[in-house]
Amino acid sequence: MLCEVVFRTEDLPGADRFDFWCERIGRTHAPLDFHSDHAADYRAHQRVLELGAVHMWPTTHQSLTYRRTPRLIRQSDPESFHIGIPLKGNNRVAFDDQKAVYGAHTIGVFDSSRPVEVTCANGADPFQGIGIEVPKALLHLPRHKTDQLFARAIPGTDGMGALLVQFVTRLAADTSAYQPCDGPRLGTVLVDLLSALFAHTLDADRALPPETRTRALVHRIRAHVQRNLHDPQLTPTTIAAAHHISTSYLHRLFQGEDETVAAWIRRQRLERACRDLADPSLCATPIHSIAARWGFTRAADFTRAFRGAYGLPPKDFRHQALRAATVH
Known part of the structure; x- marks a missing residue:
């Protein structure tokens, strides 16, 4: 056996x-x-x-x-x-x-x-x-x-x-x-x-119709981005290379979306950083470490992008989120 x-x-x-x-x-x-x-x-x-x-x-x-x-x-x-x-x-x-x-x-x-x-x-x-x-x-x-x-x-x-x-x-x-x-x-x-x-x-x-293959390719690209948000080298150029397409074709694939590829990547990174900053179990993790975890290598760039997206700096956002979690 x-x-x-x-x-x-x-x-x-x-x-x-x-x-x-x-x-x-x-x-x-x-x-x-x-x-x-x-x-x-x-x-x-x-x-x-x-x-x-x-x-x-x-x-x-x-x-x-x-x-x-x-x-x-x-x-x-x-x-x-x-x-x-x-x-x-x-x-x-x-x-x-x-x-x-x-x-x-x-x-x-x-x-x-x-x-x-x-x-x-x-x-x-x-x-x-x-x-x-x-x-x-x-x-x-x-x-x-x-x-x-x-x-x-x-x-x-x-x-x-x-x-x-x-x-x-x-x-x-x-x-x-x-x-x-x-x-x-x-x-x-x-x-x-x-x-x-x-x-x-x-x-x-x-053998699939072209439009079906295109939708599948966009889905694979989105999944690839989600998996590699931590990589500071994740750019439209590297994404296109990973999928064996040109950068111009990558941008064409996203023409029907609400934002460019680079803007979408930035938003995904900020959303994950936002989630981690609000997580009580990560309250001892430095803000710059959370930023680096999601591909932001420069603290000033992260603070500027975060303020632009959420209206206040990461430190103040974390303070408010953790205080709210303690109250509840």
Whole structure:
């Protein structure tokens, strides 16, 4: 039998079950924030199959929402992809101001380096699904290509998607025919299937209408900016280069928006700095450190931009926000 670790919340006292489950998933995948209406007596079951550097985990659990937040990403990032496949129930996903619902046998791809919120639910019944954790470095595709797959719904009922779903469900159903030494070999097969599926999905993009490809490109650009706001070198020039387009074409893509690319980047940075300045848990963090965290390398530039956007300097804004938080 393959090397397998089994975890059941029923083996624990009722009051401890949800916290242990959250800790367990955090170790299996990456640190997450959790919420469930069933937290008082949580019922869940997980098996972790060790396939070399790849881990596959069939799971059954009560409804649950988890969030991968920017703060958790800064704290710890395993640089992995998580592939989620609901078998009974669905995943409701929120990311980059987008929302989607992935039904049974729909393959979702998530990145440990990107924020996302996922609710796993199956009405009043337990949710069932399979998660796969694979290091990014193992996939046989350029990084700028795999970025295009984030939070994307890939059908798992036909074609390449069905091959993947059939492989993982059959493996999860019965591991008795395998020995522990087969684990890395099966992991290699799984990585090859994922790489083939991703390549097939990306090739299919070429058949889409031009306007659809354009909208997808704008979405990828926005997601790229959100991930790299901390980088002071994030400019229209570097963004265009990262997406293999000219700077002039980048500006044309944003002509229909309310602001230029540079103005949008500045607003995103200021909004995140504003949020951090108002966060009581960050009250001891120097203002210049928060500014640098969001790409402002010069304190004077940050103060000027912040005052222009919010009508008062960062120090006064923080004071007012923290005082208001204390009152409430």
